[in-house]
Amino acid sequence: MIDMGINTASVMVFVSGANGYIAQHVVKQLLAKGYTVVGSVRSESKGDELKLLIQNEKFSYEVIPTLSDKNAFDAALKKHPEVTVFLHTASPVSFAIEDVENDLVKPAIEGTLNALRSIKEHAPQITRVVITSSAVAMWGFGSHFDGNKVHDELDWSPITYEEGLAGASFGYKSSKKYAELAAHDFMTKEKPNFAITYVHPTYTFGPQAYVVKDKKNLNLSNEIVNQVIKLGKDDEIPEHGNVFADVRDVAQAHIVAFESDEAIGQRLLLASGDFTLDSVAEIINRRFPHSNVPRGDVSRNEEIKKKMIHKYDNSKTRKILGFEFKTLEESIYDMVEQLDNA
Structure with a gap:
């Protein structure tokens, strides 16, 4: 465990995929706590854009164009021997793909394994690793949905590798499951000198960490809320719902995951409560009277x-994390307020 009595500025944290929605919040919170952060991005232009957003001298970036390159992380880790914590948030999430296996599933698995191998071989000083997985690696969707089952941190999605190739949505679910399984297998076989923790967010709502670049096209989770915002007063609200977590809680969980010894080897299920699009519309109408959203x-x-919302028990996760999760109203209000002012 990192001794929180020491100066956190002496600790450098590597964050892969640092320009992602969750990752930006992770970086922001790390910097606020005094950590030094180096993030990986896919291009220099994305890195420069991120530095402009963050504007903190304790943040720097390294360019890693593709996670699938076996040696993807080698140079960055060799360059920063002072890194002692590695947060692997990078993973493909786009559904606009043609080859599910090669553009989504394999890159997630290979990217995770490449990071872990590189840490073991080139960064023996790293003692804590956190991997961003997803609740979709824990529970089933579609024909695998079980409305009576209460899911917890020990559950695994029943989706098969083959089922994951049926389309981008199932490919994403499969990629999260099999990337995490690959990490577990690596830890068992390779026995590295670092400890690992897995963070499993559900649908992740809430404001952007810095500014909204394009409020017409948000990340995949927030686009669920955005589709309600885009509706007119007379439009029909789609019948949809699931479980959510606030992005700021998800980010904080990543930090507790490496700061706490209780989190070693654990799978943390980040779920605050459930939502429906009707609940989202009700909050927007009540808190933003000028809105054109249907009631x-x-x-x-x-x-x-x-029909579609999973039951769960994440009391173990809540005990390990030790902080109160934000409500749906807080997430939706803060997100919509930010978009209103964008």
């Missing part, structure tokens, strides 16, 4: 829950 019919919520 949500929350009387549909119970029926939607039965």
Whole structure:
């Protein structure tokens, strides 16, 4: 465990995929706590753009164009021997792909393994690793959805590798499961000198860490909320719901994951509560009277829950993390307020 009595500025944290939605919040919180951060991005232009957003001399970046290159992380880790913590948030999430296996599933698995191998071979000083997985690696969707099962941190999605090749949505779910399984297998076989923790967010809502670059096209989770914002007063609200977590809580979980010895080897399920698009619309209408969003019919919520919302028990995660999660209202309000002012 990192002794929080020491000056955190003496600790350097590597964050892969540092310009991602969750990763930017991780970086922001790390810097606020005094850590020094080096992030990886896919291009120099993305790195410069991120530095302009962050404007903190304790942040620097390294360019790693592709995670699939076996030696992708070698040069960056060799260049920064002072890094002692590695947070692997980078993973493909785009659904606009043609080859599910080669553009989504394999890059997630290979990227995770390449990071772990590089840490073992070139950065023996790294003692803590955190991997951003997803709740989709824990529970089933589609034909695998079980509305009666109460999921916890020990569960694995029943999706098979082959089922994951059926389309981008299932490919994403498969990529998270099999990338995490690959990491578990690596730890068992290679026995590296670092400890590992896995963070499993559900749908992740909340404001951007810095500024909104394009409010018409948000990350995949927030686009769920954005599709409600884009509706007119007379439009029909789609019947949809699931489980959510606030992005700021997810980011904080990444930090506790390496600061706490209790988190070693654990799978942390970041889930604050459930949502429906009707609940989202109801919050927006109540908190933003000028909105053109249709009024949500929350009387549909119970029926939607039965059909598509997972039950869960993440009391173990909450005990390890030791902080209160933000509510759906906080997430939606802060997100919409930011978009209103963008």
